Amino acid sequence: MRQFALYIVLIFTAGWATAFETEDFARFGPSDSQTVLKIVSTADIRFFEPMIASFLAAQPGTAIDYTVVSSTELQKAIVEEGAAFDIAISSAMDLQTKLANDGWVQRYEIRSIDALPDWAVWNDMLFAFTQEPAAIVVSKSGLGNLPIPRDRHDLINLLRQHPDVFRGRVGTYDVRQSGLGYLFATQDTRASETYWRLTEVMGALEAQLYCCSSDMIEAVKTGELLIAYNVLASYAFNREDRDDFAIILPSDFTTVMLRTAMIPRNSQSSELAGLFVDHLMIRSHGSEFKLLTHPALNLNQIEVALNRIRIGPGLLVYLDQLKKRAFLSEWENAIVQN
Amino acid sequence: MSTPVAHGSIRRRLLLSLLVSAAVLAVVVYFMVQSVARQVAQESQDNVLAASALSILDSARFSGGQINVDLPYSALSMLDSISDERVFYAIQLGDEFLSGYQNLPSPESTPGGGPAFLSAEFLGEEVRIASVQRRVSTDIGQSFLQVSVAQTLSGQKQALARISRTSMGIGAGFFAISVLLATIVARSTIRPLDRLTASVSRRGPKDLRPVAAPVPTEMVPLVTSLNSLMRRLQHSLMRSEDFIAEAAHRVRTPLAVVRTKAEIVQRKSDDPETRAALKEMIHAIDDSSRTAGQLLDHAMVTFRLDHLLREEVSLLRMVHDTVERLRPVSDLKDIDIDATGTEDIIIDGDPILLQNALHNLLDNAVKYAPSGAQITVSLTQREGAASISITDTGLGFPEAELDHLTERFSRGANAQNIVGSGLGLTIVKEVVEAHGGKMQIGNNTGGGACVSLLFTLS
Incomplete structure (x- = not known):
């Protein structure tokens, strides 16, 4: 199947550097190709590779430049620097929504797909192709005989009853640094007041703060942490050693993030970008395979209250500077107690 | 008779003018429905926008001389609940911009202090903006807190497209019904004329x-x-x-x-x-x-x-009476008249006219037949009609003139030396036709004339 040459060029050299920070870069397809689709994404290359491979198989002669950046850098690249990308993919739904709302995005009518859910497309601008729940990841060995919590109440009780065990060994997102952490936190507060109680309990236990899900999972793996809260379940499921963890989708409510793609306004080859979006949506919502999901992580079969974050202008609310300032100060009061 | 020159048709003209006015009305209906619907759609959008702006305004709190606006999640998410819309907002205290989209145009405030609205273009798309404000007192004195909320029009456009289709349907339906009614009206208007024509031509x-x-x-x-x-x-x-x-x-x-x-x-x-x-x-x-x-x-x-009188006439008796009355004349010419038929047939009619007609025929027969000829009068009933046939063994009618013999003053070419007016057959024909019957003139195959009077029996 793979009739294309795969070139990976890691960009650590400063010569190519632009003002926004890239974390990784790869080129797929023929190196001398004239038709190049430039993708900027927050997802790791290894997650996206199968999707790119199947697209290039259907479009021979095309090449894809894949640039990995953080969600805030993606925002910066498009808004401040006007970088000419053809596809922008991000897990930061609120920032993606703001880009679309503020007119940085082209409209595109995707090819009709049977049973495409309503939530998957917003305004012909944003296209959601994954559903990624936020989970509680627990170290099985570290917990010993203690019961594995099923929901936030269990977690609060567990932490309160065994403060000595968990002091300094619970972790969560630093919402000041991480866009995704901020998104999960704000959606949690919308769903229930228990988030604040949990945050205060974690603050009292000198919770560790992290920038990203993978770091938290790694910390649980090394035994640095016993429990990590609001971790992307897909990252944990996709690890080889996933059996070392208990990955819990809280049964009171599970916040689900949608990874979205869009075609920036200044895309140089928007037609090709449209084809890619079609491909992405058919592959993700069709029956073939689902990106960034594990067979064990079938949301349709899990009996928990799914709190799927709805794409729409509501997401702009927590980006409002007054609102954000107020939220962060409240959060800091809760988590940083000493 | 000359055919009248036809110029135009009342029915067509009536139909045409009805259809033209129906079409005009259909177009008017289309535009009226659309304009009313547009207004309603605009008002409902304005109401939602105003509600959103007011909920933001209500969330503003003052603490320690500082203003704190706790933007409600629903204030923006409600604007997107039916159709996907881009949403913009701006919060301003006096001239100081607090949050949102700084360049969002704001409508002129209304004198009553109610919500003000504006249609404008913002970030490349048409938007509708609602703005509300309230008086607040701050450290530096009285000021106005103003909240503007804007929304793109894709939902409204969808609704209008739907309404446009509906009003198109209403207009078309209106026209279709009008066509039907116009046809009926045109026909019923013309009907008395048709009736008069029919009654005159009947x-x-x-x-x-x-x-x-x-x-x-x-x-x-x-x-x-x-x-x-x-x-x-x-x-x-x-x-x-x-x-x-x-x-x-x-x-x-x-x-x-x-x-x-x-x-x-x-x-x-x-x-x-x-x-x-x-x-x-x-x-x-x-x-x-x-x-x-x-x-x-x-x-x-x-x-x-x-x-015309209508009374019962016995044809058998009439035949016998007429034959007997002519007997003296026929005897003079040595002509034998034989009346056959035994079954009586009764028809409705004027006895004097009928007898006159039969007398005329027989008189003709006696007059034109040569001496010694035989005349037979037979009364029969066949195919629902009474038939009186008079045949003779005389010269017969000239074949070429059979069609013209019943015209007034027309006489056969072989009868020039015999006294006659040419009115006889005319009278007979008129009488028979007035009784709804008909007269047949012809010649026997073996020679001699044959005239039949046929009366339809009811």
Whole structure:
């Protein structure tokens, strides 16, 4: 199947550097190709590779430049620097929504797909192709005989009853640094007041703060942490050693993030970008395979209250500077107690 | 008769003008429905925008001289709940911009302090903006806190497209119903005219009675003129019939006197030349006298046809009576008249006219048949019709003239030396047709004439 040459060029050299920070870069397809689709994404290359491979198989002669950046850098690249990308993919739904709302995005009518859910497309601008729940990841060995919590109440009780065990060994997102952490936190507060109680309990236990899900999972793996809260379940499921963890989708409510793609306004080859979006949506919502999901992580079969974050202008609310300032100060009061 | 020159059609003109006005109304309906719907859609969008802006305004709190706006999640998410919309907002305290989209245009505030609205373009798309404000007191004195919320129009456009289709449907439906009604109206308007035409053309050739059936007001002058025309026509016809009858009557009496005198002179005269001349004279007088008689007959028939009697007539008796009445004349010429038929047939009609017609036929037969000829009168019933056939063994009709024999004053080419007016067959034909029957003229295969009178039996 793979009739294309795969070139990976890691960009650590400063010569190519632009003002926004890239974390990784790869080129797929023929190196001398004239038709190049430039993708900027927050997802790791290894997650996206199968999707790119199947697209290039259907479009021979095309090449894809894949640039990995953080969600805030993606925002910066498009808004401040006007970088000419053809596809922008991000897990930061609120920032993606703001880009679309503020007119940085082209409209595109995707090819009709049977049973495409309503939530998957917003305004012909944003296209959601994954559903990624936020989970509680627990170290099985570290917990010993203690019961594995099923929901936030269990977690609060567990932490309160065994403060000595968990002091300094619970972790969560630093919402000041991480866009995704901020998104999960704000959606949690919308769903229930228990988030604040949990945050205060974690603050009292000198919770560790992290920038990203993978770091938290790694910390649980090394035994640095016993429990990590609001971790992307897909990252944990996709690890080889996933059996070392208990990955819990809280049964009171599970916040689900949608990874979205869009075609920036200044895309140089928007037609090709449209084809890619079609491909992405058919592959993700069709029956073939689902990106960034594990067979064990079938949301349709899990009996928990799914709190799927709805794409729409509501997401702009927590980006409002007054609102954000107020939220962060409240959060800091809760988590940083000493 | 010349065909009238047709110019236009009332029905078509009526239909056309109805359809044109229906089309105009349909278009008006389309635009009215659309404009009302547009207004309603605009108002509902404005209401939602105003509600959103007010909920943001309500969330503003002052603490420690600082303003704190806790943007409600629903304030923005509600604007996107039905259709995907881009949403913008701006919060301003006096001239100081607090949060949101700094360049969002804001509408002129209304004098009453209620929500103000504006349609504008923002970030490349058409938006509708609602703005509300309230007076607040801050550290530096009185000021206004203003909240503007804007929304793109994709939902409204969808709604308008839907409404446009609906109003198009309403307009088309309206037009379709109008077409149906217009057709019915045009037809019913024309109907009295059709009825008048039918009633006039259904009339017999002699029927000159005035039209009595009620007609619409607009047609009264036409019918009045028609009636007056028919009255004058009838009057003039009657006058000429009267005149002919009067003239015939006046001629007949002096002719009888002249004939008597001529016979006396003939009998007295011994000069063969004088006798021959007188014989020719008598012959000519008979001819004239008979013509006058038939003219009288014809006038009588015409009069009676106008007021046709309907009573039961026994055809068998009529045949026998007529035959017996002509017997003296036929005997003179040594002609045998034989009446066949035993079964009586009764028809409705005027006995005097019918007898006159039969008498005319038989008289003709006796007159034109040579001496020693045989005349047969047969009364039969066949195929729902009563038939009286008169056949003779005479010369028969000239084949070439069969079609013209019933015209007035037309006589067969082989009858020039026999006294006759040419009115006989005309009278017979008119009588028979007035009774709803018909006359057939022809020749027997073995020679001799054959005339049949057929009366349809009810």
